[in-house]
Amino acid sequence: MLFAGVAATDAHAQAAEPWEAACIMRHLDPNGDGFLSIRSGPGSNYSEILRVRNGDSMPIDTRKCRGKWCYAESINKDGRRLQQTGWFHTGWCEMIP
Numbered sequence: 464m465l466f467a468g469v470a471a472t473d474a475h476a477q478a479a480e481p482w483e484a485a486c487i488m489r490h491l492d493p494n495g496d497g498f499l500s501i502r503s504g505p506g507s508n509y510s511e512i513l514r515v516r517n518g519d520s521m522p523i524d525t526r527k528c529r530g531k532w533c534y535a536e537s538i539n540k541d542g543r544r545l546q547q548t549g550w551f552h553t554g555w556c557e558m559i560p
Contacts, residue, residue, distance in 0.1 A: 486533065486556040487520040501549035505532035512549050515540055521551070528553070 491497055498514040500507075515521075521535035528534070531553050538545045 482525045483522070483560075484525050485520055485522050485559040486535075486551070486553065487559060488515050488517050488555055489557045490555050491517045493517070499551060499555055501535060501538065501547070501551050503549060505529045505534075505550045507552075509550065513538065513540075513545075513547055515551070 488499060491499060498516050500511040501513040501515060502509040503512055515538065519541070520539045522537060523533045523535060525533070532550050533553055533556075535547075535549055535551055538547050538549070
């Protein structure tokens, strides 16, 4: 398994604090819409600012999560690290501590 170009075992070693984690997108239906919206706030009523797909990942601070919504500190999309931030629903997220 890869995490933004780094082996998953290396991603585990990078978490220095217990609230630091990473989310990698999994189980998005490629035959459906195939993406997850990153939003300007913690809910589907907030505007969409970016779309992520299976394999994209985001480092997060779990203290900033609100229920099933977490704040992405940055986004790794298509192998590139974006300085974009936003909120996403964790239903399609595999958390890596």
